[in-house]
Amino acid sequence: MRLNVTVNGRPQEADDVWEGESLLYVLRERLGLPGSKNACEQGECGSCTVRLDGVPVCSCLVAAGQAEGREVVTVxxxxxxxxxxxxxxxxxxxxxxxxxxxxxxxxxxxxxxxxxxxxxxxxxxxxxxxxxxxxxxxxxxxxxxxxxxxxxxxxxxxxxxxxxxxxxxxxxxxxxxxxxxxxxxxxxxx
Amino acid sequence: MPTNGVPTTLTQGSGTRGGIGESTLRPDGTLKVTGEFAYSSDMWHEDMLWGQILRSTVAHAEIVSIDTSEALATPGVYAVMTYDDLPADVRHYGLEIQDTPVLAHGKVRHHGEPVAIVAADHPETARRAAAKIRVEYRELPVITDEASALAPDAVLVHEHRDDHHIGHVPHPNVVHRQPIVRGDVASARERADVIVEGEYTFGMQDQAFLGPESGLAVPEEDGGVHLYIATQWLHSDLRQMAPVLGLPEDKVRMTLAGVGGAFGGREDLSMQIHACLLALRTGKPVKIVYNRFESFFGHVHRHPAKLFYEHGATADGKLTHIACRIVLDGGAYASASPAVVGNASSLGVGPYVVDDVDIEAIALYTNNPPCGAMRGFGAVQACFAYEAQMDKLAARLGMDPVELRQLNAMEQGALLPTGQPVDSPAPVAELLRRVKAMPMPPERQWESSEGADVRQLPGGLSNTTHGEGVVRGVGYAVGIKNVGFSEGFDDYSTARVRMEVVGGEPVATVHTAMAEVGQGGVTVHAQIARTELGVGRVTIHPADTRVGSAGSTSASRQTYVTGGAVKNACELVREKVLELGRRRFGPYHPAWATAELLLEGGKVVTDGGEVLADLVDVLGDEAVEVEEEWRHRPTEPFDLRTGQGNGHVQYSFAAHRAVVEVDTELGLVKVIELACAQDVGKALNPLSVIGQIQGGTTQGLGVAVMEEVLVDPKTAKVRNPSFTDYLIPTILDTPTIPVDVLELADDHAPYGLRGVGEAPTLSSTPAVLAAIRDATGLELDRTPVRPEHLTGTA
Amino acid sequence: MDFLRPASWEEALAAKAEHPTAVPIAGGTDVMVEINFDHRRPEYLMDLNRIADLEEWEVGEKSVRLGASVPYAKIMEHLRAELPGLALASHTVASPQIRNRGGVGGNLGTASPAGDAHPALLAAGAEVEAESVRGSRRIPIDDFYTGVKRNALAPDELIRAVHIKKADGPQQYSKVGTRNAMVIAVCAFGLALHPATRTVRTGIGSAAPTPVRAGTAEEFLNAALEEGGFWDNGKIITPSVAKRFADLCAAACNPIDDVRGTASYRRHAVGVMARRTLTWTWESYRGAHRTTEGAA
Missing domain, CATH: 1.10.150.120 ([2Fe-2S]-binding domain)
Structure with a gap:
């Protein structure tokens, strides 16, 4: 699927996103923003914390598709x-x-x-x-x-x-x- | 040159900013706070594939068949490999004993052992393909403890051992055995007025570094491969990898990628060979990143142990003898087990003077997860037990536990059970005195005008107590850790230092293969270069295998050994620079020939302070470069029968005082404060030193109250491979950690420094346990203690 | 895997009717873990984040209608007075990041015995508003949990909201974990005093195959409070009554040994929490009672 998301103020687009991918994976592997880290991928460590519409969340637990049209701030x-x-x-x-x-x-x-x-x-x-x-x-x-x-x-x-x-x-x-x-x-x- | 026990003073470098002794900031700090620092899992390459490992679902089984056809036929899959596809005759690796198959061959020996590997164009494709590989197992009985390992009809974990330990072990399921016998315990026992015995259990701890195992292997045009990797020792990886890849070492290039913590867990290979195999097979770059679940299977853990101790003392508290037996579970493959045995045995009685000792340490082969290096390395398990014994002895004698320790504390010149004299300061009693003298944290800090602040109570945010059942306890412990690789290992490092003028300024470049894993070695190298070369600007070259080995970032050794190598190389560069200066300017000023010359602030100066020349002018357009190996004093192996021998090169001592509050009804613990006093010889970077001590202390806290890899004794399968069920301390579990740093120089070491990283991990755990015992009155013979152990509901 | 993005509740119901295996995802704090760790590969993933009213709540006269996706952080912040037990429970959920995403609907959908909200819902009294294209129904919370990670929802139903009784008296919530933050419950206990009906309700988490109430304990305590005139005289509950209540709560458990704790510990801890939460709520009730008396 295609994903449109605003990251750090810039509109971004990613294609061929697998539906099971997390926002973390999209940021790291598709948008060239590996600053958010992949330490546990189960919401236990906070290394992947980003702001999603202003709110701190574990980006590993946000399905990529859920970020459609939203604003993300990363480190x-x-x-x-x-x-x-x-x-x-x-x-x-x-x-x-x-x-x-x-x-x-x-x-x-x-x-x-x-x-x-x-x-x-x-x-x-x-x-x-x-x-x-x-x-x-x-x-x-x-x-x-x-x-x-x-x-x-x-x-x-x-x-x-x-x-x-x-x-x-x-x-x-x-x-x-x-x-x-x-x-x-x-x-x-x- | 430092003098034993006297704080180090500098001549060269005292006039240059940013040198040793200052808390300079990390050179990689800005990259790390902006997210730009490239960790091994951040590597990316056009057209790269993703590697996936298929792991065994059972702990011990014969492999009847493996069918990869369906996986291979999956669209997007580029390669599937099993043992039969390995390219070289060498198909095993290992740190000391090459007993670990690159991919399982005929049999799996532990839960999660790699069986097959897949490369595909997306991680999900690789996972789905791996799931389609059909492996038929015929299960074997599992060896899970000493009784099952040494039973007369025990299955052998490794059937055809031919390693150098097989000749002296009592059973093929024992990796290594080290007895240490000195004096005569039988007759000393007669002199004892009091004897205390104990049987202790130390749980399996995981390093739980946050950056999972990962790396990127890029095939190269010459048929070789370049691996960007997070590791603790590039050259050790290389030595193990090249033969298995069927390549000469110069065709396997290694560059250190960013390392997200290590703590011993990256001393062994994980995905290195697998990524390279897939890259060479497919001709494409291959990235492998473990997730947290896989990481629990992807690296060795700290050896769980059973420890049996007998301490004797006279009525006035002098130790008469110590007898102990330490059984370490090495799991399915040897990893660092033999060296862990060496540490556990040689440091098995702690930093105490006792003439009559009888020690035995063994490591078992079992079907449990392989165990190897972790911060503290064998000394941790022993410290937990001998410190529990010291408390027990103090209670039996009616003595203060700190006084009993101080009465028996070793000092410089004391002999270890191995007969080796401790030839540098051993301020054991002083560290205890200091930690005891620190002010106590106030009582009932959780009380506020608005009622109880649960965040400061046992249970924290879970709201389990508002003060009910809460009892405070205080406990002390002290420990001894060896620094550097022991037992005759040729422990060296290599540094290449270059000095030249760049942009009108003298610049030093330091190139080593040291793995920066977070400890701050890169900070210290720059400081050493500034001190020794009197320059402001230092460039730290990325670590790779284009320079000689730096040895491992472990055993608290890097500041000592690679720091020593950098210092040595800098000194050689300095001599060459001065030689250059003498040639260029000597004829014009007699001081070039007669005075002692220093490099300070970018200039050549006399020890009287006269400036002779700018380094810019001395160097001109020449570059001065030196690459040299540097070694610490040699050590020797322990005698296999008596354990005697000068096996260690240096020791590190730390003492802790733990203050805890225990909800005695629910068995929940809140550590209020963990004060530490440690002798570091010379704090090259005080900020980093304190950071190391606080970090090590917290890992000790973790294994005291929560951290344990749980293995099902019936199946040898890991029950909690996740951060949901393997708990490490959060910021709400971690107390304030005041640190008192002592700097008594060891004159054998560069700047008199002492390795720092591990000692605080030793004494932290027994101090917390002692404090919990103090609060609850319970014996507590295992760590970690969980609520059920404190409430009689285990 | 297909990703469904219903823009409205009606679209979501239609999608769920068409694809009953579709897995709803809101906070993602359960579902994404299962996907990241390859434990689950649903055919359809249905994002509920687009449906704004799932994140809204309404405070009515007797109850609060809490949208299924209202994050725990919002419950802690805005509903402390109306739903004190659930607000306390919300505060024990994992970490701030998780509390910003996860909500009660997910807890109910997963129906893990360790879900933090359940004991608070059981103690307060609640109904789950479930809906499908076939219509809407309210499932009493006591009937909602049907087995380990099983609930009373039909395959085509979605949770729209939870109707939770507004507190008419003090409520408390305690949870035991082996860490002082960010921990899954070893066991948990919720207690609500309902002075209006002169009853006490409880909820036990992670100590039985499903979240349960300690029925016998409640009956005992209701009778003891009535008999002793405690509701009126506001006296301290006698230790023997508190102990008996605690023992009956422990007896209501049917726990297992697992990596997080032993069965024996869970029973013990539930007893301790029952006694403590009873003390806390009753002290609070007495305080309020005295204030009322004083004012009168």
Whole structure:
């Protein structure tokens, strides 16, 4: 079947989609967006978390056909998403000018220096919340959405909001640090 | 040069930013947070096919027939292969013993063993075709434990063993046996005022790395193949793959793709050979990605174990002797079992001084899932048992469990049961002191003005208690882990370092085959190069087999060994650069000949701080490059009869204090805090070190209260191969993990560093168990403990 | 496999009549797992996401008509007052991502004994609105579960909504899992006090082939509360009554040993949860009772 879906603001079309394919498979294998990860494909790990019409969902549990005509935001579009939020005068965003203050300090070839990042992406780098990084895209989408709803989360709020995202490397401590950091860096009273 | 026990100070590199000792950020961080980092499952190639593996549905059976005709006739299917289609005479592989068939031959020995492989144009086509392969099995009795393995009429899991262990094992269903005997336990027993015995069970743990086994094999024009793969050791894969593919090693090229965690689970081959076989057969690129179900069958697990311990002590708490027997279930294939036996036995009494020991460790061949490497590697199972014993002994003696440990703690110079002296700092008592001195978390944190916050109570969001039945407990544990490959293994790494001027700036390039699996080796390599070469910009070349072996990313060894290789190569490059400088500028300034010269901030300076030249001018348009192997001190095998021998090169120590709250009625556990103190010798990157300790601690927590691969003892089939039923800790299960890092240099190691990754996985589990015992008063002789074990309803 | 995308409820019913084997998919949290893991290859997959009114709810005088696809997150957020038991149960469902997609219709359609909503529905009292081209009917929740993963739906029927009685008293819900979040129930227990009728209703999950009520326990407790005048005097329930109730709830279980827990543990845990939820609801009732008394 044919599928039309808007991903990260861009209309996309995929042909010959098998009816049993998940949105995750379509994103990864057909639309060239492998950022959303395939760790469990049973809704247990959150690595494939995307926003579907604004709502965080496990893209592995969305049948491709169910995404027809809908809007999807993936980790690849997170920086743009954050920028639009701040431009829209959204309640809690951080402008990218501000975000740039925390650009990665690394100076190595692989840093992707100069890449625009959302505040939560930057905070994950700065706090050491990334090890193997496989859980990171899903966590970023989930954490970004939580901060959008709840700019001043308690530790228990953060843990609850991220309880659907498994990480096997970090023991979550640095992830907690990263989300706290991203929350603290939000301009107050916007 | 570091001095034992004294914090490392630097001369070279102290004036350059981003060097060792700083918490520099990951060079791959930006790619990982933007989704652009290419993991092995993200690989894509025009015209690629998808590979699928058909696995056995039974654990032990003769294969009567395999019919692939219907699968082959399926539209979209390009190849179906079984054992008979393998291209070379070599058809088995293995880390140490080549006992694993690439595809089952005549017989399957465990549930989920690969029987046939399919390549098709869509994963669903491949799955449907695999489902059409008809395999007729004639089931055999299953070997599932020591009793069934060693029974007089036991079926042999491997009928015709000719490996180097067969000569010294008591039965062909024993992979390897290592006794360690020192002193005289029989007479020491006479001196003991108190003897405690215990029988412990350690469940089968899965590495549960998040990135499933995957890779892309691309056939090449010269008849070879290029594999993009997530692994822990490219060259070990290559060594096992090439003979089976019927290719010389130089026609099998390997590039490390992004690795989504490993923890030992990628030390063995999984889909590597299968993807290459299909690519070579079809002439098309072939991608294989396991799903989570298949991943549980696609890699080895941590050995489950039965451990029998006897500890004796005098009335004042001095250990008189320890006798123990550790039975590890290796499952159907050997994998790393022999080395796991070596660790479990040699580290079997823990970081304690005890002169009279009698240890025996064995690994069995059974029809259970194959077991091999996982973080902590044999030392984990032993630590769970010996620490339970220390608590039991303390209780019997009426002593404080921490004091009993400190009284018997080893120090530098102490002898291991193998007779090997520990020749670097062993701050066991100090780590315990530090972890005990940390402030306790406040009581009843779940109480709030709006009532109980269930998120902070046992049961969490499931709303099982508002405080009823909740009892706090505190427990301690400490452990010892060897660093690096032991028992005489030639453990080396290779680094190629290049220095040249790029864009008007001196740039160092570091090329190794080290598998970056998330641990941050790439971060540390850049730091070492900055420190040793005084440059700001370092390029980390992707890991591949165009450079020599880096050894495995395991055994807490990469910062030590590949870090050591990078340091060594950098030093050689530095010498060459200085030589170049002397040739170019020596005649103009006497300091080139007389002073000690350093590279700092892109310049050549004297140790007095005088700038002699810019590196840009020294290098000009020349590039300086060195590739060198680097080894740690050699080790020797353990004597097969006595277990004596200098088998290890370095040790890593960590201690934990666990604070738990247990809903004693429902048997639910909430770990409130897991404090850790660890000696790391030298923290090359403190942020990464703490991340490793917290991650390792959490994996230990997992196997304390939830993680276990359950195998049906009647059928040897895996009962819970999914993330729905194999549970790993969520962020709501994981407590705060305060970490106290001690840096006592080991003067044998680069910068005095000590491997970090594994030690925290050891002591975390027994500390949690001790805390649960403290809360419940129960004995608890198994891990993980599940609610039924805490409520008498098992 | 064919993917059906009915744009309206009528189209969905027609499609289901034409293809009774069509598998409805809404949140996808059950169906997609089965497809991803090759456990199921339905001939037709029927997407219900296009039918907007399945995601709507209506609060009536006596009950809430809850669209089959209203996600758990919405129940937690908007129906805490009307459906406190179900709201608590919704909060225990898997993860935030799953709660954003999954709904009660899917739980009922799958009819797994481990479904989180069932004990809350049983305790509150509910009717399932099932419809086919042949017409609409209301199936009492007590008659809905017919076996392990089997329900009273005819092959051509779809679940349109669930009518759940609005709470007339305190409700509680507890679930045991071996993890503090994102866990399938080892067993679960729902309890609702119905002061209007002076009755208590229960629901037990994952401790029998189907979700069940603890009938004998309810009868015992109803009688004991009546006899002791508890509804009127608002006294603390005597420990012996609470214990007997807990024991009868445990006895209502018919559990199995499986990878998630032992039968013996399930029986035990249901007893503990029964006692605790009774205490919590009764304390809450007493609190309200005292407030009423004080005001009067």
């Amino acid at each position: 690849e579009g997170l920086a743009d998403h954050a920028e639009q939020r701040s431009h829209a005068g959204g309640a809690h965003g951080t402008s990218l000018d501000e975000a740039r203050q925390w650009q990665a300090r690394g100076t190595d070839s692989q840093t992707g220096e100069g890449t625009r990042l959302s505040p939560v992406q930057q905070a994950f780098i700065d706090a050491g919340a990334v090890q193997c990084g496989f859980c990171t895209p899903g966590l970023l989408v989930a954490a970004d959405e939580m901060l959008e709803r709840n700019p001043n989360p308690s530790d228990a709020d953060i843990r609850e909001a991220l309880s659907g995202n498994l990480c096997r490397c970090t023991g979550y401590e640095k992830i907690m640090d990263a989300v706290r950091l991203a929350a603290a860096r939000q301009p107050e009273g916007v």
